Amino acid sequence: MxxxxxxxxxxxxxxxxxxxxxxxxxxxxxxxxxxxxxxxxxxxxxxxxxxxxxxxxxxxxxxxxxxxxxxxxxxxxxxxxxxxxxxxxxxxxxxxxxxxxxxxxxxxxxxxxxxxxxxxxxxENELFLPPEEIERGGIIGSSQSTMDVFHAIKRVAPTATTVLINGETGTGKELVAEAIHRNSPRKNNPLIKLNCAAIAETLMESELFGYEKGAFTGAVITKPGRFELAHKGTLFLDEVSEIPRDMQVKLLRVLQEQEFERVGGLKTIKVDVRIIAATNQNLLQSVQRGEFREDLYYRINVFPINVPPLRERMNDLLPLVEFFIDKLNRKLGLAVRGMDDTVMELLLRHSWPGNIRELENLMERMMLLAKRPVITTGEVPPEFQANLQENAVAPSPEDKASFKDFMRTHMENVEKQMIIKCLEESGDNVTWAAKQLGISRKGLQLKMIKYNLRK
Ligand SMILES: Nc1ncnc2c1ncn2[C@@H]1O[C@H](COP(=O)(O)OP(=O)(O)OP(=O)(O)O)[C@@H](O)[C@H]1O
Ligand SMILES: [Mg+2]
CATH class of the missing domain: 3.40.50.2300 (Response regulator)
Incomplete structure (x- = not known):
């Protein structure tokens, strides 16, 4: 309860x-x-x-x-x-x-x-980011795609231009929105967030625009909406694809005119609000399906920023792991220093459907389980362990050569399992599977020959 x-x-x-x-x-x-x-x-x-x-x-x-x-x-x-x-x-x-x-x-x-x-x-499961880190952008990563996101933030932050942040779940869209606000001239005014997926449809209008006393049963006072609260600041419309259709018209008007009336009110209220929207849906497809108004789509999609999935920027993995070890050590009062190569290798091979949030949660789980300062495969959860099953024999630690051999077969097994999984998921579409694995089509074909996976 x-x-x-x-x-x-x-x-x-x-x-x-x-x-x-x-x-x-x-x-x-x-x-x-x-x-x-x-x-x-x-x-x-x-x-x-x-x-x-x-x-x-x-x-x-x-x-x-x-x-x-x-x-x-x-x-x-x-x-x-x-x-x-x-x-x-x-x-x-x-x-x-x-x-x-x-x-x-x-x-x-x-x-x-x-x-x-x-x-x-x-x-739930998301961690708190101290304000100092948000000032720095709070966004960790050194890959080219992350650099591109930084550049986009820098370019658009000083303006009042509407921004649409696109990306899979857990890629850091909210961090990007915060970075834009904090680097903008509006930084000392409020950043108001509204998760459109968390608001019941019937409440959306009063949530956005507020209401006048007596507008409906229960409206015993006049209450400002999110637009009013965000005056001179930024309004972050998270999961914007979830805005009900009939609210979309009303939203369009505010975006165009920067004015609206409270529910039950006659007075037109003028505001100066910068809009940042985010979605993990393909909004254009929602438009094509008739779920999202086309005119609103063009109003919102003025300056798109795409935050790529983690699997497409695996160069960010190492700095992120280091960052989370540091952050979680502080949060949980631990003294974890790192992870061994096998664990790192497993992380590099994972496809990260939950992106950075998934990584952060996995790190927390492994760090809490770790008995020594270094995370080993013992702490890796079962769904990752599946990749290890094929090679259960442990090498004797004294014998360096056999350890190397062991590692090679071991890694090859992991690789083979990953390829089989990806091929299955793609219905044997080599191009798609190669993209998922982050290797070239040619490279994948060579590996399929090596592992005897060609049909
Ligand atoms: N580049 C990054 N560096 C550090 N932490 C990050 C980075 N990207 C994301 N995170 C962390 O990962 C978690 C998820 O990020 P965030 O909430 O911004 O994702 P999102 O794209 O808004 O996800 P959703 O679509 O599910 O709302 C947060 O705890 C955030 O701090
Ligand atoms: Mg979010």
């Missing part, structure tokens, strides 16, 4: 919130101040925090700061009695997921909490 931590110095508030959340099937923990909240966070898993702002000693803002540093995966929702744009921006800048305004309706609370849980689920 997802447990929500409620932090408020008013007993009544805690009771009301707890009752509402329990009715929705959540577990509840309650604290009457910030330090109590931190104690509870230490003692067990919490899915989300809802905190009041005004409290004695550690107040809501400070608690938010501490939670987002220590528990970056736990979404924080702020309760505020004022609902001013200024407090909201400050809280969102400090990493709050959202805020609710007193007195709130059950509906509003329900929506915000379910968004928090969804965001947490999407974020």
């Amino acid at each position: 997802n447990k929500i931590l409620i932090v408020d110095d008013e007993l009544n508030m805690r009771l009301v919130l707890a009752a509402m959340l329990k009715k929705e099937g959540y577990g509840v923990a309650a604290a009457s101040n910030g330090s109590e909240a931190l104690q509870i966070l230490k003692s067990g898993p919490i899915a989300a925090v809802i905190t009041d702002l005004k409290m004695p000693q550690i107040d809501g803002m400070e608690l938010l700061g501490r939670v987002s540093r220590k528990y970056p995966d736990i979404p924080v929702i702020i309760i505020t009695a004022h609902g001013t744009v200024a407090t909201a921006v400050e809280a969102l800048k400090k990493g709050a997921l959202d805020y609710i305004t007193k007195p709130f309706e059950l509906e509003e609370l329900k929506n915000v909490v379910s968004k928090a849980i969804k965001t947490r689920d999407l974020k």
Whole structure:
């Protein structure tokens, strides 16, 4: 059960919130101040925090700061009695997921909490990147493709041009968006993120444009949307392909005119917002299938940046491994120095469907299992181990020559298995398989002869 931590110095508030959340099937923990909240966070898993702002000693803002540093995966929702744009921006800048305004309706609370849980689920396993590293770009890699991405960031960051970041899952699209914002003249204004896949269709409009008091049941106050919050800053529309069709028209208008009305509002609000969108879908195909409006596609795809999959830039693997060893040593309090050649070889041969996120998770898993400062094949998870099965005989460590022989046969076996797997996946399409393996077609054909794999 997802447990929500409620932090408020008013007993009544805690009771009301707890009752509402329990009715929705959540577990509840309650604290009457910030330090109590931190104690509870230490003692067990919490899915989300809802905190009041005004409290004695550690107040809501400070608690938010501490939670987002220590528990970056736990979404924080702020309760505020004022609902001013200024407090909201400050809280969102400090990493709050959202805020609710007193007195709130059950509906509003329900929506915000379910968004928090969804965001947490999407974020799970991702690691927190300290702000210093984002300043440096936070993007590790020295391959030509990564250099191309850097150049693109440099060129487009100083402008207000709309950017579309394309790439498979886990390739670093969000990092690229952050780097653009931080290198732009808007860097001291907010970078507001909206994951279009985490918002229910019915809430999309009020999420983007805000709403006026009384616009619908539950709208007891006027609330600014993400566009308003991002004024003079950047709005990051993540998973932009997931925007429902009828919202696409409305989005198009804001992109064209930089103006909109809040839900239930008559006043036209003008904003100055830079848009960065990201997708792991082929948007052009979505257009062809009739799922994504063509006019919106051209509005968004002004300056495309393609972040290539890891398997196409294996030169980045070594620097990334070193970076993660360092980062995870600090995060987990470990002293891992590296991995042996066999493990490295296995990593080099993997096709990384989950890209850098997959690498990061694998590193964390192996580092936690490692009994010595160097990661060995013993720590490699079973799905990678499959590649090793064919050669189970271990060489005697004293005998260097036999070790070399062992390594050669061993590597050849791994290579053969990889090729068989790729050929199978491609329905024996040699060109495709060669591309997957990162070798030439000719090279693959030679290896197929060597391993007797020709049909
Ligand atoms: N070049 C890189 N150097 C260091 N860390 C990286 C790099 N690329 C990605 N990461 C890390 O990998 C994880 C995934 O990156 P990110 O969330 O930016 O990917 P994404 O492309 O937005 O993925 P998704 O499509 O699934 O949202 C993050 O923890 C990020 O910090
Ligand atoms: Mg992302």
